[in-house]
Amino acid sequence: MSLVKAKKHLGQHFLTDKNIAEKIVNSLKSSDHYSDVLEVGPGMGILSDFLLSRDSPRAHLIDIDTESYHFLKKKYPHLGERLINGDFLELDFKKIFSGKLGIIGNFPYNISSQILFKILDNRDQVVELVGMFQKEVAERCAEKPGSKEYGILSVFLQAYFKVEYLFSVKPGVFNPPPKVTSAVIRLTRNEVGKLDCDEKLFWQVVKAGFNQRRKTLRNALSALVSKETMQDDPLLELRAERLSVNDFVRLTNLVSESR
Template sequence: MSLVKAKKHLGQHFLTDKNIAEKIVNSLQSTDKYSQVLEVGPGMGVLSDFLLRKNELETFMIDIDTESFQYLHKKYPDVGDRLINADFLQLNFKDIFPGKLGVIGNFPYNISSQILFKVLDNRDQVVEVVGMFQKEVAQRCAEKPGSKEYGILSVFLQAYYKVEYLFSVKPGVFNPPPKVNSAVIRLTRNEVSKLDCDEKLFWQVVKAGFNQRRKTLRNALSSIFNKENMGDDPMLDLRAERLGVDDFVKLTNLISSTR
């Protein structure tokens, strides 16, 4: 079979190191909680080779690239309709997966944040995620309060998942090599089914706080809430990057009570 050509507009950088591929697949640690796993952007199947050896999991693959889809269809004829030629970001999980699942992939860096928000939208089904990201994005996801890297994505992910930075990956193990370093992280669904606040308002508060992250929360939130009604809670005199998930829940309830 002829090899698939990496396409720049799809953000494709094919992993070529099989040891790293095996390490990524073996980073799935919660497979006792789900029986199906979805690989996003399998390319030429370097992760798929190891995924398909996991007999406890039914492996699905989704790739928007028709060339990759045709290549994988020939390489794995037994996979059948579990190989999907579609856009992951448009996928309706409930149409395909009846219950819990894992998600894994060497994710295209140009849509990595969108992939994570798609996971968040389907957090009731997605138990675990193991993925390769641009290193800066991976660090941002796992970062704790108090640093410049900590931001909107950090808070949203950590509200519903345990986020672990697993290991870094150099550009030379990809074809073509990306211009940035990469890293693998793992998300494991926590026990939070619903935050102890108005979740829609929580998202508004977090976004508003970080959209003007150099300002105190009192000033940053004044764009959507009346500053005079906020009260004198000391949290309001901090910047957004100083607050953890529980703090943002408390702040959301404070804002809710004064609206």
């Protein structure tokens, strides 16, 4: 089979180091809790080889690149409908997977945030994610309150998942090599079914706080609730980057009560 050419517009950088590929697949630790695992952007199947060698969970592959799809169709003829030529961001999880799900992949860096928000949208099904991201994105996901890297994505992910930064990966093990260092993270669904607040308002509060992160929250949230009606609370004198998930839950309830 002829090799697949990496396409810049798809953000493709194919991993070439089998040891790292095996290490990524072995980082799936919660697979006893789901029956299916979906690999996103398998390319030429370096992760897939290790994923498909496992007895369980049942592996599915999705790639938007038609050339990769046809390559993988020849490489893994037994997959049948478990090999999907399509856009992960448009995938209807509930239509394809009836139960809980794991996600794995060497993700395109140009749509990293969109992929993670897709996971958040499907948090009732996704038990675990192990993935390769740009190092800065990976650090942001796992960052704790108090730093400039801590932001909207940090709060949203940590509200529903345990986030672990696993290891860094140098550019030289990719073809073509990216201009940045990469890193692998693991998300494991926590026990929070629903936050102890209005979740829609929670998202609005977090976004408003970080969109004006240099301001104190009393000023940053003025579009959601007037400063005159806002109750006095020490949280309002802080900036968004100082607040934990639980703090944002309390702040959301405070905003709700002040409206």
